[in-house]
Amino acid sequence: MKNNWKKAAALLELGALLLGLTGCAQKKEPIELTVWTYYNGEQLGAFNEAVEAFNATEGKNNNITVSASSLGSVNDLEQNVMDALQGKVGAQKVPDIFSAYADTAYAVDNMGRAADLSPYLTDKDKKEYIQSYLTEGDFKDDGSIKVFPVAKATELLVVNDTDWQKFAEATGTSADEFATIEGLTAMAQRYYEWTDSLTEEPNDGRALFGRDAMANYMIIGAKQLGYDIFETADGKTIVNLPRDVAKKLWDNYYVPYVKGFFASSGRFRSDDMKTGNVLAFVGSSAGCTFFPDHVTNGDGDSYDIEVKTYQAPKFEGGADYAVQQGAGMVIINKSDAQVEAAARFLKWFTQSDWAIEFSVSSGYLPVTVADNDMVKIENSSPSMKKGVRKSLNTAVQTVKANTLYTTRAFETGTQARKKLEYAMSDAAQADRAAVEKALQGGTTLEEATAEFVNEERFDAWYTQLMNELSEIVGQ
Structure with a gap:
């Protein structure tokens, strides 16, 4: 997969050069996005490779650069996010995107800082995701999406x-x-x-x-x-x-x-x-x-x-x-351009080949309907261990045979x-x-x-x- 995206990056560079020579390129203003996660081990490695691939392909084509950092445990990440949002002394700059469970996202939304991603997804886009994953971030039953799913478990x-x-x-x-x-x-x-x-x-x-x-x-x-x-x-x-x-x-x-x-x-x-x-x-x-x-x-x-x-x-x-288990991603409500760029990254990430590799690297499930398919998962990860393969197969069967459920977020x-x-x-x-x-x-x-x-x-x-x-x- 690494070779594939590097070839794609080279083709993009050639295309950009040709456009520049003909004077037809109209570059968008550059946008830099920071992502905070709690990932570690293989999951962190897979995410970082996906970020690198995005920057070299889709990101480069749209003048978007993503940088990602792991801030330790889930609790460490949550504390750093809240400190940044509250402007505490010594806190880091507020990220554009961060990993979060629904209760944390709900708290950030109550501060008026969680962006609604629904306007950045078409109806066709939304149908590509398992619906309960999207509705988990609909805190007010108004169709909003305040938590973007990236990997789930049961x-x-x-x-x-x-x-x-x-x-x-x-x-x-x-x-x-x-x-x-x-x-x-x-x-x-x-x-x-x-x-x-x-x-x-x-x-x-x-x-x-x-x-x-x-x-x-x-x-x-x-x-x-x-x-x-x-x-x-x-x-x-x-x-x-x-x-x-x-x-x-x-x-x-x-x-x-x-x-x-x-x-x-x-x-x-x-x-x-x-x-x-x-x-x-x-x-x-x-x-x-x-x-x-x-x-x-x-x-x-x-x-x-x-x-x-x-x-x-x-x-x-x-x-x-x-x-239904697993954290998603929350986008901080900044400028329209920042939110649109962040939504573009998350949509690319969850709908690309990297989504399966990222998910199964740590035993999680991908979040789109199409990717919850064992043939596709096995083809994407041929070196997957036997035990992981059997477990993911049962998990995929569970997703298909049941309505997935988690409690609504509240204070x-x-x-x-x-x-x-x-x-x-x-x-x-x-x-x-x-x-x-x-x-x-x-x-x-x-x-x-x-x-x-x-x-x-x-x-x-x-x-x-x-x-x-x-x-x-x-x-």
Whole structure:
């Protein structure tokens, strides 16, 4: 690809020379654009190469020069952007474009600084993108685009198939059960009981499953069951999580966790799979470059495993929704010429061959409808690792088979999401620790969990969660 764009650059130089000789060239005023990102590793390298290619081709043809800088982590980037916009002492000059998640973009928009890109895209242009990616940046339901999508992700179910097959053959378990959350919960109980039966030690069954991003579980689970946990309209947000919906979420995470059927110990569940603590987990498709290919157990024994990926399970009878993840790009509202040039760069970037290379370099998905095609992805990245290829294939299937969903941005959205991230998982971890202590004292699993697996425990948790969420959103 590098050779292709260098050849194109040479042709452009020749064309410009010929135009100059005939006196027909009318150069536009030069425009310099600065882009701030949080990218690192292969993703940063792919983005920088794309910027170089733009500058040598499309940019040169339109007198636009782009310079890009990585400012560290997402939090570092956000702080630098806010410092610049607020004119703090020592802050850098405000960039023209920066990477951002929707909540940060929403805050910048409330400052009147986020440009609307809708006027710079034709209706035909807009149809080329997956629609939910564009509407994520429509904060006021007026058709505006305040966040331009560049790379996205969803969630996958990742399974250590090598060890799972042993369990499946011994118990007659089918992979079809992975399709639903209830099926996965039942399978996890069966796995715990099977592993418990392999030793004389009572209550030493093993966990089958773990989950990253608990907020996603609650938000997408509720959506599949017909509810937006956070309903935002006309600048106001309310909490909408009926008790029966919350109870279903509880019964399929907290309850199996407290009983030892689910687990979490490492920073990410892929870490738990590497140590053999779980056989399966739901995590971001963007993490596919980190999915394990071997297990090293507590005894220090290490062995290779075959990993399979499935679409993330859904609630039985639920609607076909899957999570939408990934930051986009925000253009700062400057002169019309600056905004138009920035929009030109982002449109070129997401619709060029570089879009696929940039996305798959770190396990993300491209954002146009046409590019979400595995044949096209494989042709663009022939050296892609086998595990990444399988994961991206499942992710593409997810995009095509589901409506992608994320909550609408609102002022306290980050805080509200954080509450969902830890409310159930913290309760489950604390109560599981108490259960383990009781088991060590000689009680049965049923006796040890009776204090926690009941309506009173759920109602106390649910009431507290609803009160805290209502306070966060100002309801």
